[in-house]
Amino acid sequence: MGAKVEARVSHRFKASADRVYDAWLDPAQVRVWMAASLRTFGLSGEIRRVEIDPKIGGKFFFSDMRGETEARHWGTYLELDRPRKIVFTWIIDESGEADPSVVTLTIEPETEGCTATIVHAMDAQWIDYVSRTEDGWGRMFKQIDATLAESSSLQ
């Protein structure tokens, strides 16, 4: 159908653009921040696999344990331009392979530190899928949703 929806987040870092860029491609660092991030959602943050092939067309695979379930996320690097840009597909289930969502990370170096912006774009069919999913992100966000739904107003 072609209609895309975008989520967009920016963050200012005191750290240099190089360091922020490398944090996405170094498996040891990904383990650290991914675990910390998952813990903020009340998850165990028990990372099982982090595999990264940091080249264009290369694949990554991240997984973490949520009780008995291994939550898997993988994708392909579409663009790698140190330290300014990483574009990758983001897939959470085999059915997402056909038309994956795409994440674009841009890092703007500044005199002190940098600003990173993430744009996550997805089409309608895929959003449906995420809403339906009981495991993976869908479940993880359900509770957050309940909180957000009250504060988010529609224009």
Add this chain to the structure above:
Amino acid sequence: MIGHDDERLLDDTLTALADPTRRAILRRLAQGEARVTELAAPFAISLNSVSKHIKLLERARLVERKRMGREHLLQFRPESLRKVQEWISQQETFWRAGLEAIDQMLTDESKEKR
């Protein structure tokens, strides 16, 4: 869990929103209800064409038709946008947590090196 009706509605919503004329019509209706003829006026398109746009908006349940005697008034219904908004909120929450965790990690590393 969301059903097939919800899925179709979400598709319809995104289709409806994918067109600039329909978005302009929604912006106008968001300010208050209007007649079809009133909606057609600011656009350089025929009444027939505006009616087609409105049909798509109605199918997506973004617009509702009210009968006031012989008049048809159109009203904006924002509820369908909620599913789209939910997905955006979910992803933004997730990636924000990721960026904050990277910031924390890099800050900790800098302290250790001192």
